[in-house]
Amino acid sequence: MVETRQVINFSEKLSKITDLWQPRIIAEMNDYQFKVVRIEGDFIWHDHPETDEAFIVLSGQLRIDFHDRAVSIGPGEMFVVPKGVEHKTFAEREVHLLLIEPRGVLNTGNAGGDRTAQNDIWV
Amino acid sequence: MVETRQVINFSEKLSKITDLWQPRIIAEMNDYQFKVVRIEGDFIWHDHPETDEAFIVLSGQLRIDFHDRAVSIGPGEMFVVPKGVEHKTFAEREVHLLLIEPRGVLNTGNAGGDRTAQNDIWV
Numbered sequence: 001m002v003e004t005r006q007v008i009n010f011s012e013k014l015s016k017i018t019d020l021w022q023p024r025i026i027a028e029m030n031d032y033q034f035k036v037v038r039i040e041g042d043f044i045w046h047d048h049p050e051t052d053e054a055f056i057v058l059s060g061q062l063r064i065d066f067h068d069r070a071v072s073i074g075p076g077e078m079f080v081v082p083k084g085v086e087h088k089t090f091a092e093r094e095v096h097l098l099l100i101e102p103r104g105v106l107n108t109g110n111a112g113g114d115r116t117a118q119n120d121i122w123v
Numbered sequence: 124m125v126e127t128r129q130v131i132n133f134s135e136k137l138s139k140i141t142d143l144w145q146p147r148i149i150a151e152m153n154d155y156q157f158k159v160v161r162i163e164g165d166f167i168w169h170d171h172p173e174t175d176e177a178f179i180v181l182s183g184q185l186r187i188d189f190h191d192r193a194v195s196i197g198p199g200e201m202f203v204v205p206k207g208v209e210h211k212t213f214a215e216r217e218v219h220l221l222l223i224e225p226r227g228v229l230n231t232g233n234a235g236g237d238r239t240a241q242n243d244i245w246v
Contacts, residue, residue, distance in 0.1 A: 003189040003208045008201045029175040029203050029223060032155065052152040056179075058199070066126045076181070078131045080152050085126045100152065100223060 010036060010058050014096050016123050021115065023099055023107055024123035035099040036123070037107075039091045046111035047086040053101045054080045060095030064088070133159060133181050137219050139246050144238065146222055146230055147246035158222040159246070160230075162214045169234035170209040176224045177203045183218030187211070 013026045013036050021043070023035040036058070055062065056078040064071050064079060065088045073079050081087050108116040136149045136159050144166070146158040159181070178185065179201040187194050187202060188211045196202050204210050231239040 003191065003205065003210070005203060005205065007194050007196050010199050010201070027177070027201060027203050029177045030206075030225070032223075034177070034201065054150070054152045054157070068126065071130050073130050076133050078133070078150060078157065080128060080150050082126065082128065083153075087126070100155075102153070 008034075010096070010098060013123050014038060014058070020094075021107070022117045022121075023119070024121055026123060028103070031103050032100060033103050033105075035101075037097050037099060038094060039089060039097060040094040041091065043089045044108060044111055044113065044115050045086055045088045046109035047084055048081075048101075048105060048109040049084050051083050051102050051105060052080050053083075053099065053105065054078060055089075056098040056100070058096040058098055060091060060093055062095045062097065063090040063092075065090060131157075133219070133221060136246050137161060137181070143217075144230070145240045145244075146242070147244055149246060151226070154226050155223060156226050156228075158224075160220050160222060161217060162212060162220065163217040164214065166212040167231060167234055167236065167238050168209055168211045169232035170207055171204075171224075171228060171232040172207050174206050174225050174228060175203050176206075176222065176228065177201060179221040179223070181219040181221055183214060183216055185218045185220065186213040186215075188213060 008026050023037040025033050027034040057073045062073045131149050146160040148156050150157040180196045185196045
């Protein structure tokens, strides 16, 4: 089998994204996807009843609020939000994230609403 | 549900690993695992017949050889080796990697032999 995939540079992909809170697919591994996203400000409370969700911070400082605590995640750090656990992301200044989750996951999970982004756009 | 997982710092985890070519689990997402590994020098040709394998370079410059080409992956970059594609990793100087793959994958895939590391050790 000939291998034709390309090396993926996170900064180069992020430079092509203009909108905040719009995850863009950069790679697939089996039925999982890697997505980059630029965020700033507050998101909405939601959970993903069917899957864990992994966050890797590429730049900036991310806060994830849970109902009983909050975690702060910086560059070179990661966090896995367990399935079914309600959470809310927050970034005081712009944060660049790498998300890893199964294909088809919506950013707003079970909550829906007008913050829901398209979940099938590659960059 | 109370969320008790911790923020994972890649450098802090890598600082606890002394041996080269020994992937250590740092997190799980559903039935997938995140592993960090320190490598230097040449690995062996192998493939993973059952799964893709994602590489994210944390430091250093990684080369992955395929039979028809090679790719060079630096910090802030990633690459997904498709399932069933034979490959060989190489690092002229020490490289720190983050691997993402399903639980239970062996570093030597289908090849086996004395470079096979234990695949169930956390750090």
